[in-house]
Amino acid sequence: MSAILPLGDPRLRRKSAAIDPQESLLEQYLQDLATALHSFKAAHGWGRAVALPQLGVASRAIVFDLGSGPFFALNPVIEWLSPETFEVWDDCMCEPNIAVRVLRARSLTLSFVDETMRKRRLERVAAELSELIQHEVDHLDGIVFTDRMIPEWGVISRRMREVAIPVSSAVEINALQHAADRNYKRH
Numbered sequence: 001m002s003a004i005l006p007l008g009d010p011r012l013r014r015k016s017a018a019i020d021p022q023e024s025l026l027e028q029y030l031q032d033l034a035t036a037l038h039s040f041k042a043a044h045g046w047g048r049a050v051a052l053p054q055l056g057v058a059s060r061a062i063v064f065d066l067g068s069g070p071f072f073a074l075n076p077v078i079e080w081l082s083p084e085t086f087e088v089w090d091d092c093m094c095e096p097n098i099a100v101r102v103l104r105a106r107s108l109t110l111s112f113v114d115e116t117m118r119k120r121r122l123e124r125v126a127a128e129l130s131e132l133i134q135h136e137v138d139h140l141d142g143i144v145f146t147d148r149m150i151p152e153w154g155v156i157s158r159r160m161r162e163v164a165i166p167v168s169s170a171v172e173i174n175a176l177q178h179a180a181d182r183n184y185k186r187h
Ligand SMILES: [Zn+2]
Pocket: 091, 092, 093, 094, 135, 139, 145
């Protein structure tokens, strides 16, 4: 089984090539993707998709499992991105301990072929799937989640997503605290 590459591995930076339907290793690749997703989820309790570049193969394939079993998207193309955006915590199996805040399009339409080379389309998907697809298609283009980070939030431990505050708030709180300390020392 192929291991998921850690964030910083140069192979995550390659722009992947289109999958050739005649690719002799295709079946093996898809099996590896499904196994990687299943293993990660078993070990960490989360994870909805893996892109083939995360396994060190620069080809455009993604496995998704949204709860009803794995399905594959080969040569996916984002046909439309909604002008509406939203902020969300993003995480990645390449570095499962951290999260960053990103801005994503709220909806999108994706075309792709499935593992039987049938053309498929996901029309105007919901926000949760939209952000996931944008994350995975980014992997195919050599872009990782930290590249999309909103700097005001910094990098946080993934398990702190519910309590983290923006860096700007922290600076304000610290400034107030310093002022309070100064007053305390004065009197
Ligand atoms: Zn990722």
